[in-house]
Amino acid sequence: MDDTADLCDALVGLGLIAAGEQPRFSFMTGGVSCDVAKVETADGRVLVIKKALSQLRVPTEWRASANRSAFEVQWLKLVRARVSADQVPEVIAEMPERHIFVMAYLPIETHPVWKSELLQGRVDPDFAVALGQALVQIHAATANDPALAQQFATDDLFMALRIDPFLLHVARHQADVAPALRALALDLQSRKTALVHGDVSPKNILIGPKGPVILDAECAVYGDPAFDLAFCLTHLLIKSVFIRDRGRLFIGSFRSMSQAYLAGVGWEDPQALSARTAKLVAALLLARLDGKSTAPYLTDEADKALIRQQAKAFLQDPALDLAQLINRWTFEGQA
Numbered sequence: 001m002d003d004t005a006d007l008c009d010a011l012v013g014l015g016l017i018a019a020g021e022q023p024r025f026s027f028m029t030g031g032v033s034c035d036v037a038k039v040e041t042a043d044g045r046v047l048v049i050k051k052a053l054s055q056l057r058v059p060t061e062w063r064a065s066a067n068r069s070a071f072e073v074q075w076l077k078l079v080r081a082r083v084s085a086d087q088v089p090e091v092i093a094e095m096p097e098r099h100i101f102v103m104a105y106l107p108i109e110t111h112p113v114w115k116s117e118l119l120q121g122r123v124d125p126d127f128a129v130a131l132g133q134a135l136v137q138i139h140a141a142t143a144n145d146p147a148l149a150q151q152f153a154t155d156d157l158f159m160a161l162r163i164d165p166f167l168l169h170v171a172r173h174q175a176d177v178a179p180a181l182r183a184l185a186l187d188l189q190s191r192k193t194a195l196v197h198g199d200v201s202p203k204n205i206l207i208g209p210k211g212p213v214i215l216d217a218e219c220a221v222y223g224d225p226a227f228d229l230a231f232c233l234t235h236l237l238i239k240s241v242f243i244r245d246r247g248r249l250f251i252g253s254f255r256s257m258s259q260a261y262l263a264g265v266g267w268e269d270p271q272a273l274s275a276r277t278a279k280l281v282a283a284l285l286l287a288r289l290d291g292k293s294t295a296p297y298l299t300d301e302a303d304k305a306l307i308r309q310q311a312k313a314f315l316q317d318p319a320l321d322l323a324q325l326i327n328r329w330t331f332e333g334q335a
């Protein structure tokens, strides 16, 4: 069965289209780990169908259980119920045995992808504030919750999709930073603090009329919320080098997102979280250069050297926190 026949069959099974109906499919860009398609049905509904793949479409062999689809659905429903209906698309139907679910389509005209905006040089530090607030709200609403820790005990998935490819892969190849990266990996595995999304990247954030909408929660785990903040901040830092003429705006966005997030941390000492996040940012910078999921636009060797040198210095600094990191960050080549 080809991709659309398989998805049609699922849509019929879910009662969303009639047998024999041929809805219009538009596959979304990205799609490293899933088939994601916009579906326009004969009765005028516009939906998104997402099916998790077991082999990720990246050059290196990288497998992960397609069961992550079920956790993505649970994350979307939980955030909608416990935090806000504006921050996630609504789940319409699900078929867990086939790793498929259907959600509401959020039109691109009213919900542009944050990554596209950033790549076009439209960098708005106020949006970074809104995202910092949205993220910390999700973490605060799920912190210290043993039932959720049990529901999202997806440590094996998080190891396969995040800790191994991002931290341990680099540790295996770079002896000078291996001890620091292995210590961070162990620390991440040990913390069970709040519900982590696991992929807070600009490509997974839409700019909605009521603020950020967060997609793609396949890596959700009950773990260290610092990971989400670090993951997103790393993207901002890398873009400050890659889109250099907007460097100061990216740095401003880093500062405003960190401050907005830290102001909402009530479940632990914000300073401790800031220090952990800064170390993870350093590690994730290296992962974007040398890990299994590298940033495709980072091809300039001088840019890579600039980022690598700073990341390694950060990783070895015992007193680092987010404010110090960003005060020291250089994006212009004389680091």
Ligand SMILES: Nc1ncnc2c1ncn2[C@@H]1O[C@H](COP(=O)(O)OP(=O)(O)OP(=O)(O)O)[C@@H](O)[C@H]1O
Residues within 6 Å of the ligand: 028, 029, 030, 031, 032, 033, 034, 035, 036, 048, 050, 089, 103, 104, 105, 106, 107, 108, 113, 203, 204, 215, 216, 218
């Ligand atoms: N409900 C939705 N409404 C509008 N657009 C959506 C919706 N869900 C997904 N998209 C679009 O499809 C893209 C891919 O979706 P998603 O991130 O969930 O899939 P993915 O295969 O896990 O992606 P990747 O592995 O590239 O991060 C998103 O970046 C977004 O542009």
Ligand SMILES: [Mg+2]
Residues within 6 Å of the ligand: 030, 203, 204, 216
């Ligand atoms: Mg995605």
